[in-house]
Amino acid sequence: MRALRQTAKFTRNHNAKVLISRFSPASSHKPCNSSNYAEGNYARYQNITRGYVFFLYKSSSSSRPFLGCRSLCFNMGNTTNKSEHNGTFPNQDSRGSDNTGINVVNDKVAVVVSDDIFESDLEEDLVQISDNPLDSQDAEMASCDAEGKNPTSPLFKILMKAPQCSVKNILQKWIEDGNMVDRGEVLVTLLKLQKLRLYRKALQFVEWLEATKCLNFTEYDYASHLDLVAKVHGLQQAETYINKIPESFRGEIVYRTFLANCVSRLNVKKAVEVFNTIRDVGLPISTFSCDQLLLLYKRVDKKKVSDVLVMMEKESIKPSIFTYRLLIELKGNSYDINGIEQIVEKMKAEGMWPDLMIQSMVVEYYIFAGFSEKAEAALKEMEGDDIKENRDACKFVLPLYASLDKASDVERVWKVCEAKPRRGESLAAIEAWGEVGCVDKAEEVFEKTLKLGNKVSSKFYDALLRIYAKNKLLFEGEDLVKRMKENGYKIGPSTCDALVNLYVGVGEVNKADLILQKEARKNGIRPLHSSYMTFLKEYAKRGDVNNAENVHQKLRQAGFRNRMKLHELLLEAYLNARIPAYGFRERMKADNIFPNKKLAELLAAVDEFRMTQIAQSVELDDSLSYLFKTPVAVS
Incomplete structure (x- = not known):
């Protein structure tokens, strides 16, 4: 564990592409109370960014991979909470007390979304954070099911057709018509609804199940309900719901589900409070809960990652595969290749062989750091x-x-x-x-x-559209988007991002802006962070300060947090415009941004324009001073 703690000894944040994959849990379980699933193998679908588990049937012949870690999702329709560290971190203090923590009240932390791992900028994290923790291709396949292209459950079909205002009435009528509610079918239906991001309808379904007692609720069922409340109504109402759960079912699964939602909103204060509550009520601290804290501090304060690792070591909590992925990502972002190799060796020593995803992460960091020979050797090993x-x-x-x-x-x-x-x-x-x-x-x-x-998934269209954008093939890109719409695909955030790159790449910046605004309004989507950054990079290159500041304001309004890269691009806009950036240091201080070497150089460069303006002003005053001299009287 000491080798893992060294991961937190750096604080540099480099842009890098990070990969997260699915994974297969080692164990499998049969779903309870399901007469329809008596035969076959059962796959445990576990979403590690949430606190609940789905049990779904998987035939022996199926090769479909398990659902696994994606990125945490934002609360749909709610603004991400602005929070600072305030409270205690779960650990032992210097006096050896078991229930006290490391005081972090005075720490100043810039609460930012880390560079999203599914976008090119490293915010563009384990958060890019995507708005949906489940795979978007799976969501589209569920959409195909809803259209009747693949066999699906009658219950899911009824819910898809039901207006949101009458979901409970339609379900009640369905029961009165002699239909039975089967646990296996319920769980499949819930999973599909969440894949399609129909969280409000899923919540109404779960509320109806709990109110009518059609199923005997377990802790997992209450945790699923809690997760949906957090998604739809926010953390405050989710916390209120916890108090309504029977005490016998208010276990670690429930609390860690709430913890995961706090982490997804980067609410540091509430996340630490929930973690301490798990300890205070006498529940065991799981690896899952520790992973959530690691994920949180990876985004907001990397220095505190070591505190979590120390606590895990003291309490003999073994790292999971997800723990190692986070630590490799942290090392990789600092180009610490030796650190990555030490973590991999530590995994092997613990009997946890790196899977293909971890091996591909290591190869990618080799490539970023310029170790081509090591990358090729690792690729041969993967093959x-x-x-x-x-x-x-x-x-x-x-x-x-x-x-x-x-x-x-x-x-x-x-x-x-x-x-x-x-x-x-x-x-x-x-x-x-x-x-x-x-x-x-x-x-x-x-x-x-x-x-x-x-x-097929819209990912295929997006991938080809990005290739057209990279090669500045405007007409081919426009034809592809037209074809996409004709085939019934909606234009989502990822497609919009590719379109922005396409038009900006050929110099059509205004058209790119108009298309982004039009599609965002039409489809009710929030543009990706990378879309805004594409505009900002172009305006910075042109020295267009007004438009660069407008993009900065849009990023704030969209709920994205300020980061170092954003301030660098803004300063580059001022530098290329050859005008001083008055009050920029104060703005950075207000945003809890402390300049690194590059940012300090940019600040010094734009300060020269201020000194030039002052010198020019003094020269002008001297040259015009004769106009203001008091005339001397002639005697």
Whole structure:
């Protein structure tokens, strides 16, 4: 654990692309009270950013991967809470007391969303934070189910058709018609509703289940209800609901669900309070809860990551695979390759072999740090003796070979999959061919995927659109978006982001802004952080201070927090406009932003314009001073 604690000894924040994947829990369980699921294997679908578990049927022949960690979601319709550290951190103090904590009242922390791992800027984190913790492709597949393209439950169909104002009445009538509520069907229905982000309807469904006592609620059921209340109504009402849960069911699962929601909103004060409550009521501290604190402090105060690791070591809490992924990400963001390798060795010593996702993370950090030979050696290890026998590795190694600009290896690996590609492999191949500049081959894979049948995820369209944007193929990009709409796809935040890059790349900045505003209003979406940053980078390059400041204001209004990169770009706009940035230091201080080396250099550079203006003003005053001299009387 000492090696892991060293992860927190750095504070530098570099832009990097971070990967998070699905994972398969080691254990499987049968769902309770389900007569319809007597045969077959059961997969435990666990969303590690939430406090509940779904039990779903998985046939023996299915190769569909388990749901796993994605990013935490924001509260739909609510503004992220502005919070500071205030309270105690769960740990022992210097006197050895078991229930006291490290005082963090006086710490000043800039509460920011860390560079989102699903966007190019590192806020663009384990939060990019995406608005949906579940995979968007799964959501679209659920949408296909709702349209009747795949078999689905009658209960889900009824809920999809029901108006939001009459969900409970329709459910009651359904029961009166002689239908039965089955636990397995209920859990499948809830999962699909959440995939489609129909949180309010899912909440009404759960409230009806609890009120009518159609099911005997367990702690997991109460935790699911709590999670939906937090999503729809916010943390305050979720906390009120906890007090309504019977005390016998108010266990660690319930509290850690609430903790995960506090973390997703970056509410440090409330998260620490909930963690201490788990300890105070005598419940065990799980690895899940510790991972949530690590995720929180990774975003708001990396120095406190070591405090969590110390506490885990003292209380003999073993790190999970997610713990190691977080620590590798932290090391990777500081380009600490030796630190990454120590963490991997620590994993192996603990009997936890790095999975393909962790191996791909390590390779990507090798590439970012310029260790190409190490990256190639690690890629060969990921492939194994025969890539054909290790097919699962294909979708991971394709984009990595592309990052190394090895088109021959991309082609070699793709040939293994080409005859009968899986969707994940096809998406990876499109992105890889685009990375190495083979637009025609990316288009070929895209068209082949569409011909396989069934509605594919919008991710495929977005991937090809980004390739067009990178290569400034405006007309091809516009045709693709038109085709996308004709095929019934809605324009989401990711597609808007690709469109912004397309138009900004060819110099159509105003058109990009108009399209973003139009699609955001039409589809009720919040643009991604990276979309705003694309505009900001362009305005900074042009020295367009007014528009750069407008983008900064839009970022604030959209709920995104200020970060170092944002202030750097604003200063670059002032620098390229050759005008002083009056009051900029005070603005940074108000935002809890402390300048790094690059920011300090930019501040010094724009200060020179202020001194130039002062010197010019003094010279002007001297040259005009004769006008204000008192005339001397002639005797």
